[in-house]
Amino acid sequence: MSCNSPIGVFDSGVxxxxxxxxxxRQLPDEQIVYFGDTARVPYGSKSKKTITTYTRQIVxxxxxxxxxxxxxxxxxxxxxxLETVRKEVPVPMIGVxxxxxxxxxxxxxxxxxxxxxxxxTIKSGIYTEFLSxxxxxxxxxxxxxxxxxxxxxxGWLQDPITVEVAKRYISELLDKDIDTLVLGCTHYPxxxxxxxxxxxxxxxxxxxxYETAVTLRTLLQERGLAHPKRDTLPExxxxxxxxxxxxxxxxxxILPCEVVETKDVNIESFEEEx
Amino acid sequence: MSCNSPIGVFDSGVxxxxxxxxxxRQLPDEQIVYFGDTARVPYGSKSKKTITTYTRQIVxxxxxxxxxxxxxxxxxxxxxxLETVRKEVPVPMIGVxxxxxxxxxxxxxxxxxxxxxxxxTIKSGIYTEFLSxxxxxxxxxxxxxxxxxxxxxxGWLQDPITVEVAKRYISELLDKDIDTLVLGCTHYPxxxxxxxxxxxxxxxxxxxxYETAVTLRTLLQERGLAHPKRDTLPExxxxxxxxxxxxxxxxxxILPCEVVETKDVNIESFEEEx
Numbered sequence: 001m002s003c004n005s006p007i008g009v010f011d012s013g014v015x016x017x018x019x020x021x022x023x024x025r026q027l028p029d030e031q032i033v034y035f036g037d038t039a040r041v042p043y044g045s046k047s048k049k050t051i052t053t054y055t056r057q058i059v060x061x062x063x064x065x066x067x068x069x070x071x072x073x074x075x076x077x078x079x080x081x082l083e084t085v086r087k088e089v090p091v092p093m094i095g096v097x098x099x100x101x102x103x104x105x106x107x108x109x110x111x112x113x114x115x116x117x118x119x120x121t122i123k124s125g126i127y128t129e130f131l132s133x134x135x136x137x138x139x140x141x142x143x144x145x146x147x148x149x150x151x152x153x154x155g156w157l158q159d160p161i162t163v164e165v166a167k168r169y170i171s172e173l174l175d176k177d178i179d180t181l182v183l184g185c186t187h188y189p190x191x192x193x194x195x196x197x198x199x200x201x202x203x204x205x206x207x208x209x210y211e212t213a214v215t216l217r218t219l220l221q222e223r224g225l226a227h228p229k230r231d232t233l234p235e236x237x238x239x240x241x242x243x244x245x246x247x248x249x250x251x252x253x254i255l256p257c258e259v260v261e262t263k264d265v266n267i268e269s270f271e272e273e274x
Numbered sequence: 275m276s277c278n279s280p281i282g283v284f285d286s287g288v289x290x291x292x293x294x295x296x297x298x299r300q301l302p303d304e305q306i307v308y309f310g311d312t313a314r315v316p317y318g319s320k321s322k323k324t325i326t327t328y329t330r331q332i333v334x335x336x337x338x339x340x341x342x343x344x345x346x347x348x349x350x351x352x353x354x355x356l357e358t359v360r361k362e363v364p365v366p367m368i369g370v371x372x373x374x375x376x377x378x379x380x381x382x383x384x385x386x387x388x389x390x391x392x393x394x395t396i397k398s399g400i401y402t403e404f405l406s407x408x409x410x411x412x413x414x415x416x417x418x419x420x421x422x423x424x425x426x427x428x429g430w431l432q433d434p435i436t437v438e439v440a441k442r443y444i445s446e447l448l449d450k451d452i453d454t455l456v457l458g459c460t461h462y463p464x465x466x467x468x469x470x471x472x473x474x475x476x477x478x479x480x481x482x483x484y485e486t487a488v489t490l491r492t493l494l495q496e497r498g499l500a501h502p503k504r505d506t507l508p509e510x511x512x513x514x515x516x517x518x519x520x521x522x523x524x525x526x527x528i529l530p531c532e533v534v535e536t537k538d539v540n541i542e543s544f545e546e547e548x
Contacts, residue, residue, distance in 0.1 A: 038320075039314070039324050040313070040314050045427070046312075046313060046516050046517070047516050047517050049516075050313050050515075050516045146424060146428055147421070147425070147428060149424075150420060150421055150424040153319070153420070154420055154421060160438075161435065161438050161439060161442070164434075164435050164438070165435055168435070241324075242320050242321050242323075242324045243319075243320070243321050268542050
């Protein structure tokens with residue numbers, strides 16, 4: 001593990017690519033090893049125990065790639081598994097929730113913050129916890145939006161049906177007079193334009209990916225792990241637990257670099273030792 | 275394995291309960307061991323290879339419960355894994371696709387049949403294959419409806435948004451002048467009323483669960499495996515790979531019997547030997 005090692009980034013599927021994209025933009029010298037758990041997606045409706053088991057397997061896989069840091073680019077895994085698993089590994093791990101909460105606490109003017117995410121993320125109450133720790137005066141309103149992920153995967157990003165679903169989910173938050181809304185699932189930035197239309201101009205939308213990349217840069221610099229300036233762009237690598245071709249197609253539609261190859265991994269074989 | 279042994283029924287999650295319910299109705303003396311793979315749901319978007327691995331693990335688990343027959347109450351697993359896995363086990367296995375195709379081929383008058391299902395079921399072309407084998411003169415039109423499962427799980431069974439989604443998916447089949455529509459995913463019977471409104475009275479809706487229970491009864495009788503008449507109802511047992519409480523709640527809302535307990539199983543530990 002040295003400054004030449006790659007950064008491990010993982011998510012339940014394709015959503016974490018929005019985080020990988022932000023890391024590529026802000027830290028262009030860092031090489032990324034991405035893992036998408038496409039066989040077991042979605043994580044949002046699964047239990048804490050199961051998400052922790054899956055996270056351990058993936059962290060074990062990423063360690064086999066000699067990563068120098070791990071970004072949990074999945075809100076549900078950040079909410080349910082990060083605190084437990086980070087204590088078990090020597091590699092620094094960061095999630096997307098804490099940076100997202102920090103950005104929201106700084107953005108709000110009236111102290112009323114909405115958070116949308118999966119059932120697991122909202123039920124965990126983790127955004128409320130981090131937001132209250134940053135600023136005890138904020139009031140947080142959470143709302144699970146379980147149809148957003150399948151709507152994104154269906155590709156209905158600018159669709160009247162998706163608008164109706166978004167209105168249904170978000171209107172109760174608007175009724176609470178929120179001025180800031182956290183996109184608490186990595187799929188949701190792909191619906192940003194549509195969500196903007198639903199919430200209007202007065203609400204600040206927070207995408208935790210931006211702040212996560214900032215946190216990662218600070219961490220690497222503090223530990224002397226930042227990669228020296230490169231002359232050419234690094235070659236990122238992509239692994240999934242199922243459907244490599246489908247993943248590659250999606251990745252090429254949203255990433256600035258070309259994804260030449262995506263490899264299949266039997267993630268269940270990365271068992272825990274204990 | 276004797277006539278006193280239970281029937282194994284499995285699905286990716288709760289959808290297969292519509293099949294279990296039909297078996298309980300038609301074969302009230304048979305005891306059911308149900309497994310719902312709630313940790314890895316949904317199956318519909320996963321690859322053949324992955325679905326086959328999962329099916330093998332589940333069949334191995336059900337065999338540990340000494341089942342006398344296995345019902346693959348999941349269209350995707352029936353489409354992708356049944357033919358392969360049934361050759362590997364001594365217990366008779368039936369799926370929902372063949373019985374559903376038979377019922378549809380018998381129901382159609384104009385020979386134009388629509389099939390709705392998950393991406394995996396539709397892409398496999400298995401309904402077309404079985405329907406054509408039964409009646410070479412039928413024309414089959416398939417349509418994947420990936421939002422139906424999350425809409426059912428959201429509980430929006432009689433919702434204007436679900437009506438809009440259904441119209442979007444099904445209108446192209448109606449344009450093809452179908453007179454029969456196969457509900458090719460075990461979640462879809464829960465949307466039956468809404469789908470009926472969308473297709474009108476002229477289209478026959480086929481729920482493969484009914485015909486699957488008929489096929490199972492015939493199979494048990496032929497092999498001398500039917501359970502003798504009981505005085506009291508058998509005690510069914512339910513296992514899941516995640517979220518036992520949530521599953522039990524859902525099961526109690528749709529089954530005629532009370533589900534007292536649902537147990538968690540670590541299904542990944544039922545590894546293949548080869």
